[in-house]
Structure formats: structure tokens, C-alpha cells
Amino acid sequence: MTYVDLDYNLTDAQKAARDMARRFAMEELRPKGIALDKLADPADVADKGSELWDVIRTYRELGLHKRDMPEDLGGLGNTTDPLSSYLINEQLGYGDGGLAISLSVAGAPFRYAALSEDPEIRGWAEDYINDTSGEIIGCWPVIEPDHGTDWVLGAEEHMGDKKFAPQMRAVKDGDGYIINGQKAAWVSNGTIATHAAMHLSLDPEQGMHGTGICILPLDLPGISQGKPLNKHGQRALNQGELFFEDVFIPAKYMIMNLEMVHTMRAVSTGADSGAIAGPNTGMATTFAGVAWSALDEGIKYASERIQGGVPIREHQNIKLKLMRSFQAVEAARSLARRNYMYNANVQPGSSPHAVAAKALSTETAFNVASEMLQVHGGNGLTKEYCIEKILRDARASMIEDGTNEGLMLSVAQYL
Numbered sequence: 211m212t213y214v215d216l217d218y219n220l221t222d223a224q225k226a227a228r229d230m231a232r233r234f235a236m237e238e239l240r241p242k243g244i245a246l247d248k249l250a251d252p253a254d255v256a257d258k259g260s261e262l263w264d265v266i267r268t269y270r271e272l273g274l275h276k277r278d279m280p281e282d283l284g285g286l287g288n289t290t291d292p293l294s295s296y297l298i299n300e301q302l303g304y305g306d307g308g309l310a311i312s313l314s315v316a317g318a319p320f321r322y323a324a325l326s327e328d329p330e331i332r333g334w335a336e337d338y339i340n341d342t343s344g345e346i347i348g349c350w351p352v353i354e355p356d357h358g359t360d361w362v363l364g365a366e367e368h369m370g371d372k373k374f375a376p377q378m379r380a381v382k383d384g385d386g387y388i389i390n391g392q393k394a395a396w397v398s399n400g401t402i403a404t405h406a407a408m409h410l411s412l413d414p415e416q417g418m419h420g421t422g423i424c425i426l427p428l429d430l431p432g433i434s435q436g437k438p439l440n441k442h443g444q445r446a447l448n449q450g451e452l453f454f455e456d457v458f459i460p461a462k463y464m465i466m467n468l469e470m471v472h473t474m475r476a477v478s479t480g481a482d483s484g485a486i487a488g489p490n491t492g493m494a495t496t497f498a499g500v501a502w503s504a505l506d507e508g509i510k511y512a513s514e515r516i517q518g519g520v521p522i523r524e525h526q527n528i529k530l531k532l533m534r535s536f537q538a539v540e541a542a543r544s545l546a547r548r549n550y551m552y553n554a555n556v557q558p559g560s561s562p563h564a565v566a567a568k569a570l571s572t573e574t575a576f577n578v579a580s581e582m583l584q585v586h587g588g589n590g591l592t593k594e595y596c597i598e599k600i601l602r603d604a605r606a607s608m609i610e611d612g613t614n615e616g617l618m619l620s621v622a623q624y625l
Contacts, residue, residue: 212509212513213509213536216540217297220293220297223291223294224291224293224294224297227290227294227297227298228294228297228298228301230272230298231274231297231298231301231302232301232304234268234269234272234274234301234302234305235301235302235304235305235306236305238264238265238268238269238305239265239302239305239306239309239310240305240306240596242261242262242264242265242306242309242446243265243305243306243308243309243446243599244596244599245261246260246261246262246309246445246446247445247446247599248593249445251440252437252438252439252440252441252445252448253437253438255438255445255446255448256401256402256438256448262309262312262446262448263344265309265313266312266313266316266344266347267342267343267344269313270341270342270343270344271342273286274298274313275313275316275317275338275339276339277290277295277298278290278295278321279317279320279321279324279335279338279339280324280335283324283332283335283336283339284336284339284340285324285339292550292551292554292555293551295550295554296495296546296547296550296551296554299314299492299495299496299499299550300495300496300498300499300502300543300546300547301499302314302496302499303495303496303497303498303499303500303502303503304499304500304502304503305499305503306446306603307444307496307497307499307500307575307600307603307604307607308443308444308445308446308447308603308606309446309447310496310499311398311444311447311496311610312398312399312446312447312448314492314496315348315349315350315398315399316347316348316349316399316403317338317348318348318349318350318407319334319348319349319350319405319406319407319425320334320335320338320339320346320348320405321335322407322423322425322465323335323338323405323425325465326462326465328462330462331425331462331463331465334346334405334425334427338405345404346404346405347399347402347403347404347405348399348403348404348405348406348407349397349398349399349400349403349405349406349407349428349452350397350398350406350407350408351378351393351397351400351406351407351408351409351452352393352397352408352409353393353394353396353397354376354377354378354391354392354393354394355377355392355394356377357374357376357377358394358613359612359613359616360374360376360418361376361409361418361612362486362612362613362616362617362620363418363616363619363620364418364419364421365418365485365620366620369417369418369419370416370417370418370419370420371417372414372415372416372417373417374417374418375411375414375415375416375417375418375420376391376409376410376411376418376421377391377392377411378390378391378392378393378408378409378410378411378454379391379410379411379414380410380411380412380422380424380459380464383458385460385461386458386459386460386461386463387424387458387459387461387463387464388456388457388458389410389424389432389454389456389457389458389459390454390455390456390457391410391454392451392452392453392454393408393451393452393453394451395436395439395449395450395451396439396449396610397449397450397451397452398447398448398449399448399449400435400436400438400439400448400449400450400451400452401435401436401437401438401448401449401450402448403428403435404427404428404429405425405426405427405428406425406426406428406452407423407424407425408423408424408425408426408452409421409422409423410422410423410424412464412467412468412471413468419471420468421471422464422466422467422468422470422471423464423465423466424459424463424464424465424466425463425465426457426459426463428452430457430458430459431457431458432454432455432456432457432458433452433453433454433455433457434452434453434455435450435451435452435453436450436451436452436453437450437451438450441606442602442605442606443599443601443602443603443604443605443606444602444603444606444607444610445602486561486564486565486617486620486621487553487558487559487560487561487563487564488553488558488559488564489611489612490561490564490565490567490568490611490612490617491549491550491553491559491564491567491568493568493571493572493607493610493611494542494545494546494549494550494564494567494568494570494571494572495546495547495550495571496571496607497542497568497571497572497574497575497604497607498539498542498543498546498547498571498574498575500571500575500579500600500603500604500607501538501539501542501543501571501574501575501578501579501604502539502543503600504535504539504575504578504579504582504597504600504601504604505532505535505536505539505578505582507582507595507596507597507600508531508532508535508578508581508582508585508586508597509523509532511582511585511586511589511595511597512528512532512585515586515587515589522585528585531581531582531584531585532585534581535577535578535581535582538574538577538578539574539578541570541574542567542570542571542574542575545563545566545567545570545571546567546570546571548563548567549563549564549566549567550567561620561621561624562621562622562624562625565617565618565620565621566618568611568614568617569608569614569617569618571607572604572607572608572614573608573614575600575604575607576601576604576605576607576608579597579600579601579604580601582597582600583597583598583601
């Protein structure tokens with residue numbers, strides 16, 4: 211980075227957190243993300259001998275997975291302030307967007323588990339916190355082959371129609387539930403996960419209004435994991451299908467039952483729904499970092515590439531591309547941070563701001579990466595320079611965790 215960063219009033223602890231995350235991003239995430247991206251078979255990414263597992267182990271050795279986990283279980287609790295967490299997450303996105311998502315999603319089931327009073331379930335959270343070898347990995351299965359944006363729009367009144375009911379079904383059976391169904395191939399960490407926090411249908415007659423959430427280990431009888439998905443971008447992020455056939459879980463695993471879902475819907479509005487605000491806040495932060503990394507790649511190349519006897523950054527058309535991209539990146543980073551800080555301090559957060567930030571960050575990441583690839587000229591199309599990878603990774607972000615269009619429509623009514 212050759213320009214001034216506006217963070218002039220950070221504490222020493224916040225600077226240390228940011229700098230530690232930047233070292234991890236550039237020494238681990240960036241080079242290993244590039245190496246994983248080049249593997250032709252996505253099964254090689256998931257292989258236990260791949261560099262993915264080096265990334266996971268280093269992340270946990272640094273204790274970054276302990277953030278927001280209870281201190282009485284060995285986590286860091288609230289000792290990491292929200293701004294430090296934002297700075298860390300932005301740097302992770304700067305290093306590699308796909309790997310940043312994988313590392314975050316790996317903790318999803320255990321953040322739920324830590325809230326339970328059941329010793330077995332809390333034990334999963336404690337095991338995750340103490341795991342530095344990468345043996346315990348979480349995933350967050352939501353979308354299904356026929357239900358993607360349906361989940362994003364699920365709170366709307368008309369989504370209570372039974373035709374919108376999810377394919378993944380849980381039927382009450384004695385002191386537990388029997389689960390059947392399939393989750394789509396876009397489940398992050400899907401083929402490497404050991405545990406899941408899964409959304410499913412509890413009453414198909416109520417469509418998307420009749421859903422719940424369970425957490426469970428993925429070694430139960432009747433569960434199988436599909437093959438890793440072969441993708442255009444974010445190839446370092448493992449994704450794959452999950453299949454459930456007559457899987458029995460105890461009732462205590464259903465951490466969000468139908469009654470609880472209805473109560474939550476009654477006391478909250480879409481404008482302050484944590485289900486929308488949380489994931490989109492994370493995506494906004496990560497891809498603000500991706501956008502920033504694309505800009506820096508363009509500035510670096512424009513400073514090195516000679517054309518007409520001078521570095522190309524001296525040419526007016528390149529100057530304008532760099533400055534407009536700088537403007538866009540700083541705007542995306544600013545909104546992502548404001549949204550993150552609000553949603554970290556005011557629960558359950560603002561859905562419209564989170565979605566606006568997610569859409570702005572992801573679209574900025576893609577547009578800036580495209581412009582910076584143009585700055586690279588023909589070299590930008592080669593694997594020698596990582597800008598083409600950043601462009602592919604950014605393109606995926608405008609679809610994942612809900613298409614930007616679907617997300618914007620889901621919260622527009624709350625303006």
C-alpha cells in the first residue's frame with residue numbers, strides 16, 4: 211500500500227491485531243490460496259495433505275478462532291474489541307476471500323453450541339476452541355437444490371405457503387427427530403466438516419415459516435457428504451453436498467424449534483433480523499478486504515510496468531482508473547466498517563445496512579478487480595499475476611450467501 215490509511219487513532223492493541231492478521235494474510239492465506247486455486251481437482255484441496263490444513267492449523271494456533279467464544283470454555287469472550295475484529299476480518303479477506311469464508315464458517319455450529327446449557331452440546335464448542343490441529347470443522351448448510359433465494363426471502367408473508375417448504379425435513383419421532391433430505395453443493399466446508407448448523411423444515415404446511423435450526427455431528431448413521439464442487443472462483447474454499455437418510459437426532463439438537471422461530475419472528479422485524487444482518491456483515495467485511503487487495507495489485511503493477519518509457523501509472527488513463535478504484539474501495543470499506551461496528555454493538559443489527567454493505571463490497575471487489583486486470587493488460591489474463599484469481603473470487607461473492615438482487619429485495623421494504 212502506497213497511500214495513506216485513515217486509521218490514525220487506533221490503540222496499540224488494535225494495531226497489533228491488524229498487523230498480526232496482515233502477516234497471516236500475506237504469509238499464509240495469499241500464497242496458499244494461490245497454490246490451492248491451481249489444483250485441477252477440488253478433491254486435492256480437501257485432501258488432508260493439502261495446504262488448506264496448514265492454513266487452518268496456523269489460524270487456530272494464533273487463537274483467531276476463539277474470538278466471540280465464551281471465556282469459561284477457553285474462548286476469548288469479549289476481550290477482542292469489535293474494531294480489532296473488523297480489522298482482522300478485513301485483512302483475512304485481503305489475503306484470500308475464499309479461505310477467509312472457510313475459516314469463519316468452520317466455527318458456525320460451535321457459536322450456537324456455546325449458547326446451550328446441555329453438557330454434550332457445550333462440549334462440542336469446547337472441543338472446537340481447544341482444537342489447533344483442524345480435526346473439528348463446522349459448516350452451515352442452508353440452501354438446497356430447489357431452494358436458494360427462498361431462504362433469503364423466507365420472512366416475507368407469502369413465503370408461508372406450503373409450496374415454499376424446504377426439502378430438508380425433520381419429523382418428530384419420540385424424544386427426537388428423523389431427518390431426510392439434501393443440501394446443495396454450495397455448503398462451505400461441506401465435504402470436510404465434522405459438525406453442522408443446519409436449517410430445515412419442521413412443518414411443511416407453513417412453508418418457509420415452518421423452519422428450524424439443528425446442530426449435529428456429521429458422523430451419525432445415514433449422513434453422507436458429496437464430492438467437492440469444481441468451481442470458477444474461490445477454488446480454495448471447499449464446498450459440497452450433504453445427504454440425510456433417516457437420520458435420528460435427539461430433541462436437544464434442535465436448538466431452534468418451531469415455537470422458538472415463531473416467537474423470534476413475532477418480536478423482530480426484517481429490518482433488525484440477525485439472520486440477515488450477521489452473515490451479510492461478515493461478507494461485507496471480507497470483500498471490502500478483497501476489493502482493497504485488487505486495488506493494491508493494480509497500483510503495484512502500474513508502478514512496475516514500463517510503457518512509453520515511463521511506468522504506466524504516469525499515463526492519464528491509468529491514473530484515472532486507479533483513482534476511481536481507490537474512491538470506490540474507500541467507500542466500500544467505510545460502509546462495511548460502520549455497519550460492522552453498529553451490528554456488533556446493537557443486537558440483532560440492521561439488515562438493510564448489512565445487505566447494502568454486502569452488495570457494495572462484493573460489487574466493488576468485482577468491478578475494481580476487473581479494472582485492475584485491465585491495467586495489467588494481457589498479463590492480467592495469465593496465472594503469473596493473482597489479479598485474475600481475485601477477479602474470479604470476487605465474482606462468486608455477488609451470488610453466495612444470497613444473490614445481491616435477492617438480498618436487496620428482501621430488505622427494501624424496511625427502508
